Amino acid sequence: MAAVSIALAFSFDALKQNQSTKLTLSSRYPSLYTSRSHRRSSLRFASLPSSHSPSISTATETGEEEQEEESTPTKSSGSYDFLEETFRTGRFLSNAELEKLKALEGFAYFQELESGTMWIRVMRQDEMDSTVSLLAESFGESMMLPSGYQSVLRFLVKQYLIERREVLPHAVTLVGFFRRKTDSLSDGEEEVVEMAGTVEVCLDKRGANASPPSPTPPKESPYVCNMTVKEDLRRRGIGWHLLKASEELISQLSPSKDVYLHCRMVDEAPFNMYKKAGYEVVKTDTVLVLLMLQRRKHLMRKKLPPTTTSPSDVVESDNELTSSVNV
Numbered sequence: 581m582a583a584v585s586i587a588l589a590f591s592f593d594a595l596k597q598n599q600s601t602k603l604t605l606s607s608r609y610p611s612l613y614t615s616r617s618h619r620r621s622s623l624r625f626a627s628l629p630s631s632h633s634p635s636i637s638t639a640t641e642t643g644e645e646e647q648e649e650e651s652t653p654t655k656s657s658g659s660y661d662f663l664e665e666t667f668r669t670g671r672f673l674s675n676a677e678l679e680k681l682k683a684l685e686g687f688a689y690f691q692e693l694e695s696g697t698m699w700i701r702v703m704r705q706d707e708m709d710s711t712v713s714l715l716a717e718s719f720g721e722s723m724m725l726p727s728g729y730q731s732v733l734r735f736l737v738k739q740y741l742i743e744r745r746e747v748l749p750h751a752v753t754l755v756g757f758f759r760r761k762t763d764s765l766s767d768g769e770e771e772v773v774e775m776a777g778t779v780e781v782c783l784d785k786r787g788a789n790a791s792p793p794s795p796t797p798p799k800e801s802p803y804v805c806n807m808t809v810k811e812d813l814r815r816r817g818i819g820w821h822l823l824k825a826s827e828e829l830i831s832q833l834s835p836s837k838d839v840y841l842h843c844r845m846v847d848e849a850p851f852n853m854y855k856k857a858g859y860e861v862v863k864t865d866t867v868l869v870l871l872m873l874q875r876r877k878h879l880m881r882k883k884l885p886p887t888t889t890s891p892s893d894v895v896e897s898d899n900e901l902t903s904s905v906n907v
Contacts, residue, residue: 680749680783680833687832689825693817696760698776700825703753705745710775711755712738718808744780750787753780753806754829756822758813777809779822783834795863795879797840802830804841819850823857827884837884845876858882 673681689700703711716733719725725733744751758776781804782788788799797803804826809818830839841859843851859880869876 677749683833684749684752684829687829689821689828691817691821693758693821695816696758698756698758698818698821700754700756700822703741703745703755703778707755707775708738708741708745711753711778712741714775714778714810715741715806715808717811721811747787749833750784751780751782752787752829753778754822754825756809756818756825758816758818774813775810776813776818777807777822779807779826780805781826781829783830784836793842793877794865794869794874795877797842797879798838801836801838801840802834804839820853820857823853827882831884837886839882839884841880842877843880845878851878854880 684702687701691698712734715737716730719733719737720727720730741753744753755775756777756779757773759771759773762771781802783802785800788803789805792799792803804823807819807822809822827839831837839859840862841854843854845851845864859882861878862881863879865874865876865878867876
């Protein structure tokens with residue numbers, strides 16, 4: 581069973597009440613719309629580097645820094661993609677936000693498992709459709725919705741991810757990839773890297789959802805949600821490492837170390853995993869949520885140990901993670 585501490589799923593419960601009713605996004609799916617703070621401090625306008633400006637220097641795999649060149653910059657695979665996307669949208673960024681974006685671009689979590697190798701990093705723009713498919717399948721399964729609603733779920737999830745991506749670096753979607761060990765492949769089967777799971781991490785108040793599930797977590801604290809693992813790759817420890825990667829990212833980028841997440845009362849396996857990881861129940865839904873066709877949920881919290889790592893210390897190249905994704 582996927583580790584589903586899902587911030588979106590509670591709003592999908594309304595589909596089961598009347599599946600023939602025409603869907604109204606603003607009223608039925610309030611969690612898909614996020615608030616945007618207009619507060620700015622120490623702002624700097626980000627614009628694309630011109631052909632007369634030096635290119636952005638990046639760290640190589642050996643840790644050495646490339647020299648800045650007075651030439652037309654060329655796009656490298658995996659090098660500060662988030663910065664380039666932000667430049668194109670003309671957003672205003674503070675110095676602290678720029679540092680966090682650089683840290684997110686270089687964040688990578690590796691783990692050797694018994695059946696293969698997995699790594700986790702921030703979702704890129706060209707991986708959004710694969711992430712949407714993974715989340716929509718998980719939501720449909722957990723809500724027991726007819727297959728005909730998959731297209732609706734995909735549309736809603738994609739709109740949600742697009743809006744959440746606009747609040748970078750205050751909230752981020754992580755994706756995990758899995759490569760099976762060669763000795764576990766059957767004859768003639770090619771080695772494939774596939775998207776194995778995903779999780780969303782809200783780092784601060786500006787990245788918090790406007791309509792979070794109940795019981796409501798503090799908006800100024802980090803929040804982990806929308807965790808799911810591909811069905812045929814479950815029970816391999818992937819969900820555990822998605823959680824650990826989220827905690828590592830929070831330790832590096834968030835001033836608050838109190839991490840919150842939700843777990844439905846019916847999800848015994850994820851609940852046991854969270855308890856094993858050190859999370860404790862701080863509040864539980866009352867039975868009144870059943871009247872709104874929602875499942876009761878626990879709000880759980882864990883206090884992470886302090887760390888001295890700063891965002892600039894974790895900016896590393898992850899070009900070796902570029903690969904084709906088969907979902």
